[in-house]
Amino acid sequence: MAEWKAKRFWKEAKAVRGPDGWDVQLDGRPVKTPAKAPLVLPSQALAEAIAAEWDALEEAVDPSIMPLTRSANAAIDKVATQFDEVAALIAAYGETDLLCYRAEGPEALCAQQAAAWDDLLDWAREDLGAPLEVCVGVVPHAQPEESVARLRHEVASLDAFALTALHDLVAMSGSLLIGLAALRGRLPEEDLWARSRVDENFQESQWGADEEASVTASFKRGEFLHAVRFYRLSQALPAN
Incomplete structure (x- = not known):
């Protein structure tokens, strides 16, 4: 050091x-x-x-x-040296993806979840060939094995730099599909970040902001946006 x-x-x-x-x-x-x-x-x-x-x-x-230096160091020293383990860890999020677990109520929250998440599930089905099933509540729901395998393949096909970015995107958003959508440029990164925060934003609208939670959310947002930038630079892609 x-x-x-x-x-x-x-x-x-x-x-x-x-x-x-x-x-x-x-x-x-x-x-x-x-x-x-x-x-x-x-x-x-x-x-x-x-x-x-x-x-x-x-x-x-x-x-x-030096966030880009730190991410590049992680890609080389950590991700590349244990690629299969990192890929498996990230791909496992697809088995219990945030977008599949819906609230029982209130109706306004259910509508916001559907508006934010349904089109990403449609994209997973149509573009990734990985249809996932939606359930109500938080009890784990088994997803189709073919879909889970397709998502594993999608993650494993990345290089170490892309996998480093995806790790942070998934960790910050709680959703493999949102992370993959960010890599694919499916939607602007700010839009995707907002979609990952539907539950938290609804609670804030009902009960007011919590200072500690706001600080945490701001940190996670910064890390999410940085991961998108790191990925695009690593692949020489233009900004979205």
Whole structure:
């Protein structure tokens, strides 16, 4: 972890094309991850954005203001080294996806859930080939095995950088389908985030805002939006 405590010693950070991808170099010296692996990035866009994070540092290396660097480190040091386990963990959300569990009432909440979630379930059925069943309540409901297998395949087909982004999208939203929709650009990320918050927003409209819950929600929103940006940069995709 000494790298993370280092004072700034470089004059210029820049993205450089390497034999296996894109490197970030500090005065010609390639950056490495905390595990001392080469920080090799899949796109010029991501490498340039990470170089900008390093260039913006004034004194010490501070991971708290380097979100793209942190995500790239996670992709290389953690996700790539245990890809199958991470993919299985994320895919398991499809067996109990948030969008499938509906409230018994009140009627206004039921209507808001349907308006926010039904078209995403339609998309899963039509585009992903993974129809999921809706139930009322919170008791786990078994989903069709073919659909679960299709979602597993969808997750496993990603690269380590995309899987890193999906991990955060799913963890923040509670929904594999919302995470996959974000990667696919199905809807703008702010729209998808709002759809993940239907229950919480309804409760807030009824009982008022809770300061601690609001702080948590703001943090999760930031992480969700960052994950979309990290994914798009890693794939060299334009902003939605």
